[in-house]
Amino acid sequence: MIRFENISKQNSHRILFLETSAALNRGEKVGLVGPNGTGKTTLFRMITGEESPDTGQVAIEKQVSIGYFNQDVGEMSGRSAVAEVMDGAGPVSTVAAELASLEAAMCDPDRADDMDAIIERYGEVQARFEELGGYELEGRAREVLAGLSFSQEMMEADVGALSGGWKMRVALGRILLMRPDAMLLDEPSNHLDIESLIWLEEFLKGYEGALLMTSHDREFLNRIVTKIVEIDGGSLTTYSGDYAFYERQRALNEKQQQAQFERQQAMLAKELKFIERFKARASHAAQVQSRVKKLDKIERFEPPRRRQIVSFDFPPAPRSGEDVAVLKNVHKGYGQRAIYQGLDLIIRRKERWCVMGVNGAGKSTLLKLVARATEPDAGTVAVGASVRMGYFSQHAMELLDGERTVFESLEDSFPQANQGSLRALAGCFGFSGDDVEKKCRVLSGGEKARLVMALMLFNPPNFLVLDEPTNHLDLDTKQMLIMALAAYEGTMLFVSHDRHFLAALSNRVLELTPEGVHQYSGGYMEYVARTGHEAPGLRS
Template sequence: MIRLESISKQNGHQILFIEASAALQRGEKVGLVGPNGSGKTTLFRMITGQEHPDEGQVAVDRGVTIGYFSQDVGDMAGRSAVAEVMDGAGPVSVVAAELKELEAAMADPDRADEIDEIVAHYGEVQARFEELDGYALDGRAREVLAGLSFTQEMMDGDTGALSGGWKMRVALARILLMRPDVMLLDEPSNHLDLESLIWLEDFLKSYDGALLMTSHDRAFMNRIITKVVEIDGGALTAYARDYEFYEQQRALNEKQQQAQFERQQAMLAKEIKFIERFKARASHAAQVQSRIKKLDKIDRVEPPKRRQTVLFEFPPAPRSGEDVVSLKDVHKSYGGRRIYEGLDFLVRRRERWCVMGINGAGKSTLLKLVAGTAEPDQGTVAVGSSVRMGYFAQHAMELLDGEHSVFQSLEDAFPQAGQGSLRALAGCFGFSGDDVEKRCRVLSGGEKARLVMAKMLYNPPNLLVLDEPTNHLDMATKEMLIAALSQYDGSMLFVSHDRHFLAALSNRVLELTPDGVHHYGGGYTEYVARTGQEAPGLRG
């Protein structure tokens, strides 16, 4: 269906592809992987014709329809979410908008004298809408939006009033409703809650078209794809099977290449030593020349490319008391909506609670109450003795001063610290060399998240309160964070939609449901085994 034939592409001084080739066949589900900046989005844009390779060609079979979801969703003001989603299906959305206008005209008392004409026109437009299967499409659009956690009010309200994350879901729903021959999905798992993520997973597994996608969520990727295409050093390499197999195969290939490289280096060293030793002796001249010619003809084995990884290091935190946080008879409402009525909850030392619940259940509210950024309407929230808290919230990234550099941001937070220790801290969080001079306004979401974590962890807390800490992190950084937090000695209270993160780090589950609050001993893996569901909103 789609073939990349010996493509080369350079952006400024950066070479992305060098005579790279790959193919996407009918019905294949492919995960596109590679480090940040390796060219994944550029590859999508070349397939859709928004960019062109410098050399080679991108061939798409005639008549193949492509739906492309990217992180750049643009402005959507003035129309409902349902209208925006149906718009991806073509002319039917225009007819739907005309029906709405005519319905409003029929209800307008100022146009009572035109009513016969309006009703007649409405009948014609309605017939056209039925002919285009509009009523079924409206239902399907609502089904997709409901799967992505939209309420009826959100579906019919102005899309312009939605946050960026919800607009992303509208853009994603457009592609899903369109059901093209090929879907190109660039990070579709970003900004989704766990229920939406699992619904999307099921949708994509049953989709019979071809799929090429990127995702920083390994569990999501692993359950959908049947093939991996890796971008590495300008080349495209295909691996059969899922992401887990790709990781194992890549590690094995690297080990074999390293062994091959070391064997060749040992052989070369031996030959060079012989040449150096005997090059001045006439009796060995023929042998020396023979070995020099042999060395010139050898294909040199390159050592495996080393991926740069961020290493998080948690200095030992001071010990807290046994009771870390206690909530007693907590009531909390927003407007007329009650979030908590008489909540009792205790976090003890070294407990790692993951908080689960559908959108609006009060997950982030609980974290805010514990962190002290929200007050209960009634009841008490008491932080225990010797507790030093680190709170990671999404809004913390928006509070970074855009004009300050990474290093200035750290200096402002820790004016007593020496330059050397701050540079070491920045290095631990992936800011080495000139990266520390980057202004905060040009940082990616992942870089901002790493900077906020660096500021949070410089004076190590013994209680971590984390609200979706992995949202903007790439897979390698996420793995390093999980590895570091596994060694962390303090207590944790966190919300995450990443199942790998949940399973690796939780040893308690707090589930918020309309029926009340449920506690589970054991972590997320035990919760799934006991309930038979991966998220509260999926229960029958």
């Protein structure tokens, strides 16, 4: 359906693709992976025609419809979310617009002279609208928006009033309703809660077209894709399997390539030693020449290209008391809306609480209460003896000074630290070389998140309060954070929509539901086994 044939592409001085090929066939569900900056978005843009390869070609079968979702959703305002989603439904949306225009014309007394022609045209357009399934379109649009966690009120409201994250859901809904022959989804799992993610998984599993997508959510990839295309070092490499298979296969390939390289290096060293030893002896001249010619003809194996994966080891944090945080009879609300009414919770040393709940259930509010970023309306929140807290929130990223560089931000926070240790810290969080001289205002969301974590973890707290710490992080950085936190000996209270993160790190679950607050001993996987659902909003 879509083929990349010997494509090469250079961006400024950087080679993204070098005479490489791959294909997306009918009905395939393919995950596109690779480090940031390797060209994933460029590949999408070459399919849509927004960019062209320098050499080679992108071949697309005739009359294949393509829907492309990316993070740049543009301006949206003046229409309801339902109307905006319906507008993306291909030819039927054009017909719907004409139908609405004709209905308005029929009610316009100034058009009375044209009424016969208008009515005749209305009949033609109405028949076409019905043929295209237009009357079911609004119902399908509402179903898609409901799956993406929109309430009925939000569906009807002006899309311009929505936050950026909700506008992205509207843009995604447009593509899903369109059901094109091929769907290109660039990070569709960003900004989605678990309930929406699971709905989207089921939708995409049932989608019969070809799917090419990127995602920083490994569980999401594992459940949908059956093929992985990796971009690395200018090449496109195809793996038949899900993301977990790709990881295993890639590690095996690297191991085999390293062994092959080492065997060849040992053989070359042996041959060169023989040549060096006997090159001055006439009696061995023929043998020496033969071996020199042999070495000239050998195709040299390369060592595997190893990705630079960030790693971070927590320095030991001071020990806290046994009761890290105690909430007693806490009431909290906003306006007429009550969030908590009489909440009791004790967080003890080394416990790792993950907080589950639908949008608006009060997850971030709980973390703010514990971090003293907001006060309860009634009741008490007490932090225990010797507790040193580190609080990560999306708001923390907005507080970075845009005019300071990455390194200056670290120096400002730790004036007593030497430059070497600060550079090592920056390197752990993916800021190497000239990256430390970037001003904070030009950092991506992921870079800002990494910098805030570096600032928080240099002098490690013994109680981490983390509100969506994996938002904006790529798969490799997310894995680094999971490995570092798995070895962390302090206490944690966190919110995350990443099921891999939840499963790897939690040993307690706090579930917020309209019926009340439920506490579960055991981690996220035990919670799923006991309740039979992956998130509170999926209760039957």
